Amino acid sequence: TVGAYMADVTGALTAVYGVLTALYARTQYGVGQEIEVSLLDSMIAFQSMETVSFLNSTITPRKSGSGHWLLSQPYGVYHTKDKDLAVNAHSNDWWGRLCRVPTFAHLGADARLATPEGRLEHRAELTSALQAILLTKTRDEWLEYLGQYDVLCAPVYDYQELFADPQVHHNQMVVEQEHPQAGRVKVIGLPVKFSATPGEVGPAAPMLGEHTEEILRWLGYDAAAIDRLREERVLSAES
Incomplete structure (x- = not known):
């Protein structure tokens, strides 16, 4: 994965909804107040599902790469012959769709993998089997092939592919602005679109x-x- 400043971004987003909540409280109750936000608290809250599961069970979370330690496989990013592919078939419905694909039919015949619990228990073995199969075709070949069986999958983009995607351009997520030294530069657009009060990216x-x-x-x-x-x-x- 591409490294990102997750704690900083999450902390900023937490501060934003804290400010909005305080403004609403002022409107409703006529009181002003201080807001305290920390990167630590924000990251704990960001992982609320995982932390609550840990606090209320004997399950200790473990690093799970691109997948999720609470969810059975297939759920994550896998290598193909050329690029990476995201596949999600952790529920019985989606698992059934994957097993209707002739290439993966033998996995559906394995009784150990018939339930999410079984697929979680045999996670390492299943991941290894899936990875070996997915390495036999390119990413685009898999997308076309799996799409015929309505398997939930998607390409994992690099930045070059991301910003070449027509949807990204349609969403106006790349805009240009003038910089006093660098001249014309590209920056990220607004992720929230307002129908009545559309905003714009501020100056450099x-x-x-x-x-x-x-x-x-x-x-x-x-x-x-x-x-x-x-x-x-x-x-x-x-x-």
């Missing part, structure tokens, strides 16, 4: 000191006062 991040004079004027400083601050080196040369 300011250069050091770009808005110093503007802010000082807003605070009541006149041109002479700003010049004095520069002469006294209160303001940096970039301001």
Whole structure:
């Protein structure tokens, strides 16, 4: 997987809904309040299903790669002859669809794999068998073949494929903006679309000191006062 700053992003999202909840509370009850948000608490809450399962059972979670330790296989990302493929057949319904595929029919005949519990118990063996089969075709060949049997699967994109996807362009998730030094740059669009009040991506991040004079004027400083601050080196040369 591509590394990402999960704790930072999750913490920011937690802070956002905390602020929104506080604003709603102010509207409903007329009170203001402080909000405390930590990266630690946010990550614990982000894993609420897993942590609650741990706290209320004797099951100790374990690292499970691209799958999930609570779910039976197939559930995760598998290698094909060229690229990676995500396959989900952990429920009996989806497992039945996979086993209707001639290439996987022998797995459906294995009594040990007839239930989600059995597939979870024999997870390693099943994963190994699936992986060996999926290595025999390319990702696109599997997508076409498995699609004929309505098996739940999807390509695992790299960034080049992701941003070439027509749906990403339709969703306007890549927009261009002007940067004072770099010129025209591409940035990520808005993930939430509003029908009545559509937003737009803000301007590029300011250069050091770009808005110093503007802010000082807003605070009541006149041109002479700003010049004095520069002469006294209160303001940096970039301001």
